[in-house]
Amino acid sequence: MSGQATMRLQRELRDCRQSLGNQIFVRWDDRDITRCRALITGPPGTPYAHGFFEFSLKFPPTYPSSPPKVEILTTNGGRTRFNPNLYAQGKVCLSILGTWGGKESEQWSSAHGITSVLISIQSLMSENPYENEPGYGKDEKRPRDESAPELMKAYNLKIAHETIRVSVCGRIEHILGLSKYSILSGATAVSGNSDDGGLAKVFDDQVKRLFLWYVSEYRACVERGRRSVQDGERFRRMPFEMASNIMMGSFAWSNLQTRLNKLSQILLEEPKGWIRESKDWLVRDITSASNLREQYLQVRGGQEGLEGLDVELDEGNPFVWNVTIFGSPMSHYDGGMFKGKMVFHAEFPDILPRFLFYTPIYNPHVTTDGVPYYMVEKEDSVRDHLQALVSLFSSDPMPDPSTHVNKAAAVLYFGNKEERKQYMRNTRRCAARSMEEEY
Known part of the structure; x- marks a missing residue:
């Protein structure tokens, strides 16, 4: 790859975080930036x-004149085809990648880049992926006969089931060591190279955080599935599926609910293990300990931008911060006092801190378990993490549905006039209770 192309790729990777929003994440091999991984989360609705759908990207020496080689790794070990265009063997069929025919305007050009590729892939994960099948709308014997709506519903049901079973539960269980079986592909069909460039675990922490945010949505999906199809019923085979490129199996909603509950409990309890381990980290005086001590002193010394917040180290431990946030004056939370704990890992900032509110909070961006949804640009800045928490009580909820981790609260806030009034009453009640009870 030429020097100019390398500089362009570096710029694209640097700009990815801002351009891709909060549903697509990109990491790369520091030794070879032409080797990347992307985690795409399925769109709400x-x-x-x-x-959690992971992809490998390999940029050729001819980039950007030629597109990157992209492969889906979330394939249940090569057993599951998640989409008409996402094969069990890893192939991603897209005109922009040159892996599928299409109009001339849909073909690759040097004006395209990482962002356009990943957004195009995410667009395949649509409300009705059956329509992605190349013959849909062209072969009148197949796509638009009387059975088409029934096939579409059956296809969506098994995708929803396998999304939770394989991409969520299977992924988390492997990360936690509860299963030796990895749902990710090894040697790739596209690149033919199993060298991951040290990227095999690059999304482990991100996936855990996402799970804690969205576990209530997974549970709701399971409940909807239970009402639609019984456990034990076999998946329906689609007309475009083939023996070695298919999504086969049977529904097991009850088992999924059990697995989700177990994983949720483990991940909510995980920071307690960090606190126990922190005693050893302090004895060894690892770098992150001194870094966190210094950041704590900086936060205590300059509260600008952190008004209404109080922090204290738990028994002087820099890995455990006790946080109290006071409701902003004239806001819905005025008069409230909300307590929580921020726990750091020895590998901070590669592993981000976990925060849990002990005080119940009614907010679209805080789960019923007390896990806040937020993202920061400077992940190594504890101040930025704290500012994001404070903003939950001073800023209006964001309309993006992917940020709504308390669906009931979001429905009221973004509902009609009467529903918005009910939301306001709930938040004021939440603030009042925070002062009446001890947490």
């Missing part, structure tokens, strides 16, 4: 909702 689709059968892929909040699933």
Whole structure:
């Protein structure tokens, strides 16, 4: 790859975080930036909702004149085809990648880049992925006969089931060591190279955080599935599926609910293990300990931008911060006092801190378990993490549905006039209770 092309790729990777929003994440091999990984979360309102779909990207020496080689790794070990265009063997069929025919305007050009590729892939995860099948709308014997709506519903049901079973539960269980079986592909069909460039676990922490945000959505999906199809019923085979490129199996909603509950409990309890381990980290005086001590002193010394917040180290431990946030004056939370704990890992900032509110909070961006939804640009800045928490009480909720981790609260806030009034009453009640009870 030429020097100019390398500089362009570096710029694209640097700009990815801002241009891709909060549903697509990109990491790369520091030794070779032409080798990347992307994690795409399924869009809300689709059968892929909040699933974890990982892709490998390899940029050729001729980039950007030629497109990157892209492969889906979330294939249940090569057993599951998640989409008409996402094969069990890893192939991603897209005109922009040159892996599928299409109009001339849909072909690759040097004006395209990482962002356009990943957004195009995410667009495949639509509300009705059956329509992605190349013959849909062209072969009148297949796509638009009387059975088409029934096939579409059956396809969505099994995708929703496998999204939770494979991409969510299977992924988390492997990360936690509960299963030796990895749902990701090994040697790739596209690149033919199993060298991951040290990227095999690059999304482990991100996936855990996403799970804690969206577990209520997974549970809701399971409940909807239970009402639609019984456990034990076999998946329906689609006309475009073939023996080695298919999504086969049977529904097991009850088992999925059990697995989700177990994983949720483990991940909510995980920071307690960090606190126990922190005693050893302090004895060894690792770098992150001194870094966190210094950041704590900086936060205590300059509260600008952190008004209404109080922090204290738990028994002087820099890995455990006790946080109290006071409701902003004239806001819905005025008069409230909300307590929580921020726990850091020895590998901070590669592993981000976990925060849990002990005080119940009614907010679209805080789960019923007390896990806040937020993202920061400077992940190594504790101040930025704290500012994001404070903003939950001073800023209006964001309209993006992917940020709504308390669906009931979001429905009221973004509902009609009467529903908005009910939301306001709930938040004021939440603030009042925070002062009446001890947490």
